[in-house]
Amino acid sequence: MSFDTVTFAVFFALAFAAWRGLPFGAAKGVVLALSLGFYAWWSPWYLPLILVSAAVDYAAGARIHAARSAAARRRWLLVSLASNLGLLATFKYTGFILESLSALLARLGAPELAASTSATVPWVVPVGISFYTFQTLSYSLDIYRGQLAPARTFRDFALFVAFFPQLVAGPIVRAQELLPQFERRQAPTPWRVQHGLYLVLFGLFAKMVIADNLGPEVERIFKAGAAGTIAPATMWLGLVYSGCQVFADFGGYSAIAIGLASLFGLRFPVNFVYPFLARSPSEFWIRWHVTLSTWIRDYIYLPLGGNRRGEGRAYLNSVITMTLAGLWHGAAWTYVLWGTYHGVGVVSERFARKLSGARRDPRWPREAPRGARAFAWRIAGILLCNVFIHTSWTFFRAPDLAATGRLLRLLYIAPFEQGLGLVEAFRAPRFLLLAAPIFLMHGVRLVREWYGWRERAWHRAVAAACMLLLLLTVRRGDVQDFVYFQF
Amino acid sequence: MPMVHREQSPLASRPAPRAARREGYGPLAATAALAAALVIGWQLLVGPRLPEQVYHPARFDGVLHWVAPGVGPFYAHGDVAGADLVVVGDSRAFDDLELETLAGAGLGRVARVWGPNADLAALLPTLGARTGDGRPRVILVVASPSLLGADYDPLMTVLLERAPPELERLSLANGLARWRAAERPRLLAAGPSAPEAARAAHAQRVEVLLDVWAKRLADTTRRAGWSTKEVDRVLNEWVDRQRALALATVSTQRWATQWAEPVAPDRLAPGTRKMLATRDADQRAATRARFVAAARAQLAEGARIVSVRAPVTPSVLAAEREFVSDADLRAVFTELGVPFFEHQELALPVRDGSHLTWRASRTYTRLVADALRGLGLAPNR
Numbered sequence: 001m002s003f004d005t006v007t008f009a010v011f012f013a014l015a016f017a018a019w020r021g022l023p024f025g026a027a028k029g030v031v032l033a034l035s036l037g038f039y040a041w042w043s044p045w046y047l048p049l050i051l052v053s054a055a056v057d058y059a060a061g062a063r064i065h066a067a068r069s070a071a072a073r074r075r076w077l078l079v080s081l082a083s084n085l086g087l088l089a090t091f092k093y094t095g096f097i098l099e100s101l102s103a104l105l106a107r108l109g110a111p112e113l114a115a116s117t118s119a120t121v122p123w124v125v126p127v128g129i130s131f132y133t134f135q136t137l138s139y140s141l142d143i144y145r146g147q148l149a150p151a152r153t154f155r156d157f158a159l160f161v162a163f164f165p166q167l168v169a170g171p172i173v174r175a176q177e178l179l180p181q182f183e184r185r186q187a188p189t190p191w192r193v194q195h196g197l198y199l200v201l202f203g204l205f206a207k208m209v210i211a212d213n214l215g216p217e218v219e220r221i222f223k224a225g226a227a228g229t230i231a232p233a234t235m236w237l238g239l240v241y242s243g244c245q246v247f248a249d250f251g252g253y254s255a256i257a258i259g260l261a262s263l264f265g266l267r268f269p270v271n272f273v274y275p276f277l278a279r280s281p282s283e284f285w286i287r288w289h290v291t292l293s294t295w296i297r298d299y300i301y302l303p304l305g306g307n308r309r310g311e312g313r314a315y316l317n318s319v320i321t322m323t324l325a326g327l328w329h330g331a332a333w334t335y336v337l338w339g340t341y342h343g344v345g346v347v348s349e350r351f352a353r354k355l356s357g358a359r360r361d362p363r364w365p366r367e368a369p370r371g372a373r374a375f376a377w378r379i380a381g382i383l384l385c386n387v388f389i390h391t392s393w394t395f396f397r398a399p400d401l402a403a404t405g406r407l408l409r410l411l412y413i414a415p416f417e418q419g420l421g422l423v424e425a426f427r428a429p430r431f432l433l434l435a436a437p438i439f440l441m442h443g444v445r446l447v448r449e450w451y452g453w454r455e456r457a458w459h460r461a462v463a464a465a466c467m468l469l470l471l472l473t474v475r476r477g478d479v480q481d482f483v484y485f486q487f
Numbered sequence: 488m489p490m491v492h493r494e495q496s497p498l499a500s501r502p503a504p505r506a507a508r509r510e511g512y513g514p515l516a517a518t519a520a521l522a523a524a525l526v527i528g529w530q531l532l533v534g535p536r537l538p539e540q541v542y543h544p545a546r547f548d549g550v551l552h553w554v555a556p557g558v559g560p561f562y563a564h565g566d567v568a569g570a571d572l573v574v575v576g577d578s579r580a581f582d583d584l585e586l587e588t589l590a591g592a593g594l595g596r597v598a599r600v601w602g603p604n605a606d607l608a609a610l611l612p613t614l615g616a617r618t619g620d621g622r623p624r625v626i627l628v629v630a631s632p633s634l635l636g637a638d639y640d641p642l643m644t645v646l647l648e649r650a651p652p653e654l655e656r657l658s659l660a661n662g663l664a665r666w667r668a669a670e671r672p673r674l675l676a677a678g679p680s681a682p683e684a685a686r687a688a689h690a691q692r693v694e695v696l697l698d699v700w701a702k703r704l705a706d707t708t709r710r711a712g713w714s715t716k717e718v719d720r721v722l723n724e725w726v727d728r729q730r731a732l733a734l735a736t737v738s739t740q741r742w743a744t745q746w747a748e749p750v751a752p753d754r755l756a757p758g759t760r761k762m763l764a765t766r767d768a769d770q771r772a773a774t775r776a777r778f779v780a781a782a783r784a785q786l787a788e789g790a791r792i793v794s795v796r797a798p799v800t801p802s803v804l805a806a807e808r809e810f811v812s813d814a815d816l817r818a819v820f821t822e823l824g825v826p827f828f829e830h831q832e833l834a835l836p837v838r839d840g841s842h843l844t845w846r847a848s849r850t851y852t853r854l855v856a857d858a859l860r861g862l863g864l865a866p867n868r
């Protein structure tokens with residue numbers, strides 16, 4: 001069930017009424033049942049998967065907490081890790097592993113063996129598996145580290161895992177953040193309700209007006225780009241549209257999830273903070289999919305040693321961590337490369353800083369740039385970082401590595417051979433209009449960050465009214481799946 | 488690695504500021520009032536300036552209705568087997584008759600099976616054949632000269648030579664990938680071997696066709712059983728239709744056709760001529776005989792058949808009459824002894840010469856519904 005359907009509106013009304021109207025214990029039980037129904041709406045066959053995953057982690061968490069010896073604690077942690085990573089490996093990566101193995105065997109001159117391993121797996125990736133396995137993993141790991149007490153009841157734990165706003169596409173909410181909020185029901189304050197409604201409206205607008213309308217054009221441009229039948233400038237424009245589409249889609253989903261939680265009186269963590277204002281790859285990951293970047297920092301980068309084992313090891317750890325983040329997004333070499341590309345970006349930035357002797361940068365400059373020169377440098381930094389970010393969509397969206405290569409060639413080599421082709425690129429300016437709200441919100445935010453411009457209630461009222469009007473009049477008619485459902 | 492700042496964001500869940508905690512629902516009321524004012528302003532100032540929405544707001548291409556190798560394609564809307572009235576025909580059956588309006592006119596459960604340049608002789612025997620006793624009570628044939636034979640896209644013919652695979656919902660992505668991999672070489676082989684530009688153009692068409700069909704095949708799996716997606720689709724289409732009926736809406740995907748290509752009454756006249764010219768008199772006679780036999784079989788099974796000929800522009804009508812006269816088409820239904828309503832000269836807005844605009848299709852559907860009720864075809868419930 002998708003957030004942008006009428007079915008969901010009916011479903012949410014039921015869940016909200018139950019949450020607010022029933023005694024809290026019963027409310028949690030009913031919302032848990034509804035959340036499982038929400039998941040089953042997509043495919044009931046994978047419902048046991050999420051239940052088994054939750055049961056294993058609940059049991060493992062309790063055992064880790066109760067264990068007297070370090071060995072026993074480690075043993076139960078391994079059970080949790082094996083269960084979660086096993087699920088991910090089986091359902092998400094089997095096809096990828098078999099395909100890669102088959103390609104490797106074919107290259108090594110063993111075509112019979114290659115053919116025997118090239119069987120297509122008979123299942124699709126269960127919706128949201130990457131999200132809920134990461135949530136349950138953090139639960140076991142946090143208990144193991146002594147940072148979290150186990151959930152009091154299986155109902156509360158299962159609700160944490162399956163709570164419908166964040167179940168299929170995040171944000172990745174950790175048990176430390178959500179479980180304590182299931183202890184006591186929060187009253188629906190006017191601020192919380194209005195904030196929640198605003199976020200839901202923003203999310204629906206971003207998804208249904210911007211992302212859904214940009215989607216087909218982005219697809220067209222990427223296909224034509226891979227076939228080499230468009231001008232380089234059109235491809236660059238397609239990359240910008242692609243960034244706006246993914247942000248509007250995923251950022252929109254996150255906003256709806258956070259807004260729905262707010263209506264329930266719950267707080268979800270930040271997931272997007274105006275990512276296209278980043279001035280460096282590392283700042284981009286402070287602003288983009290924040291719950292994933294903090295997860296991989298806490299559970300992969302830091303356990304690998306972080307930057308505590310010397311500069312070289314920090315570089316390696318960054319690349320490993322970002323590569324795994326890429327693989328988390330999808331079981332394909334294009335995603336692996338996408339992650340590595342970002343890892344190399346983060347490392348290059350760190351290396352450049354070291355070379356220039358710059359102190360650790362503020363990264364998030366709140367003060368206005370002093371003077372025209374500083375202003376120009378800062379804007380140039382943002383633009384340059386956007387070139388880096390948008391180039392990465394070639395890995396993210398291309399169907400295979402060969403297509404990625406063709407797209408990169410079109411972007412970086414073809415302009416010198418055949419010119420940019422600006423006239424062709426701007427033949428369809430209507431799509432710029434669709435991307436305009438993304439530019440506008442980033443621009444307003446820039447002014448707010450640098451010049452301390454405060455947001456007033458009426459600003460939100462005007463923005464909300466405009467979004468509502470456009471949602472009613474311009475949105476696409478048919479339902480499009482959220483991009484991150486596939487992850 | 489990045490360190491996350493405790494940053495405020497409209498996309499974030501943030502603690503309520505002290506001042507905000509005290510606020511009531513004033514901002515919400517102000518937003519609602521402002522939004523209402525904007526919507527009214529839009530309706531009064533922008534709405535009248537927008538071109539008419541020529542396409543149905545929730546047009547769904549339909550699930551695949553497989554008829555026979557090399558025939559079709561046919562698409563089904565609604566539950567064909569359990570319908571009281573099934574509309575069949577070519578693209579005019581899709582564009583000119585609105586199912587919601589027919590159902591709302593008291594004609595019972597309504598469904599549709601349509602195909603571009605439909606070969607109804609191949610289609611009719613398949614209606615209800617899959618569910619045994621689920622044969623439709625009334626069949627409404629949207630007749631046009633293409634009933635007696637017309638040209639198909641050769642590439643489509645190649646695609647249709649093999650029946651589509653049975654796809655499992657859980658392995659849909661893999662199944663479609665396999666189908667694509669198997670069909671691509673066949674379709675490419677059907678194209679020109681030279682020159683390079685023609686080959687490239689053909690390859691591009693192949694990819695488009697594979698994309699379109701992959702979507703159709705994905706929809707087809709909905710027929711394998713009850714699907715929650717179907718509930719979402721039906722509800723969403725209903726809301727969308729109400730939205731478009733009450734508000735002046737803009738479809739960005741169709742800006743090009745809505746704004747740059749407004750209603751063009753003669754656009755399809757040359758295409759109609761070209762399409763009908765591919766069949767000679769003997770071929771038409773053979774197709775006619777097959778259709779009459781198929782229709783008789785349905786009549787013998789107890790179905791009632793009614794036929795209509797939908798409005799077109801004079802230029803398209805003239806092109807049609809070059810190949811099939813009005814009398815020839817009329818004679819088919821006279822021979823079958825079924826009612827035939829000839830509306831081809833009815834003056835209604837036609838967006839491209841051959842298909843009505845959305846608003847006109849609703850007007851025309853009401854007219855057809857009246858005619859059907861006049862024949863006593865509304866179910867007794």
